[in-house]
Amino acid sequence: MVVVEIVDAYGHENVLATHGTTFEITKQTALTKRGDCVIATGASKGAKNLSEEFKKAMKRETARVTIIIDAGEAREVVVARGSPQLLFTHPTDMVVRKSSYACGRTIAIEANKSARDFSMNFVEKIQSATQSIRITLVLKNNQVSASTAT
Numbered sequence: 001m002v003v004v005e006i007v008d009a010y011g012h013e014n015v016l017a018t019h020g021t022t023f024e025i026t027k028q029t030a031l032t033k034r035g036d037c038v039i040a041t042g043a044s045k046g047a048k049n050l051s052e053e054f055k056k057a058m059k060r061e062t063a064r065v066t067i068i069i070d071a072g073e074a075r076e077v078v079v080a081r082g083s084p085q086l087l088f089t090h091p092t093d094m095v096v097r098k099s100s101y102a103c104g105r106t107i108a109i110e111a112n113k114s115a116r117d118f119s120m121n122f123v124e125k126i127q128s129a130t131q132s133i134r135i136t137l138v139l140k141n142n143q144v145s146a147s148t149a150t
Helices: 052-058 120-126
Strands: 002-010 024-026 038-041 063-071 072-082 093-097 107-109 132-141
Touching: 002 052, 038 120, 038 132, 052 063, 052 132, 063 120, 072 093
Parallel strands: 024 038, 093 107
Antiparallel strands: 002 132, 024 093, 063 072, 063 132
16 A cells, blocks of 8 residues: 655745754744744645555555655655554644654654755755645555455
8 A cells, every 4th residue: 555645835044954853844934043944834734634545554554654744856765654643633743753752743753864864955946935835645555455465
């Protein structure tokens, strides 16, 4: 099973992308330099707004998600996993974590990248408030059904 979720957002002049364990996408448009994990603002969705199909599939232990973040010609790709602990209740924020911690803002855990792992070229792009950003979440549930098991 493959589920795709698209989120559109924008960069911001206060993006630092220096956080070592997470990155965040938010519907909010204001950002201070304290928000060092935020990589996109003015997002079209928060965790709560993701499709029911996506949320249900991400709550499986076998869920694997590829997060493709495009800002003009700059691209970052992050791989993470789902968990039954994910809540998807936050109305404005989506956080991807390297750890296994889950709260209402968390949409994926055990990611292979955090904000500070993004390339300098990518970070420079997302430091512009006029830079549009497209986040594509491609969820693959690797659960083998009984009919395909050998």
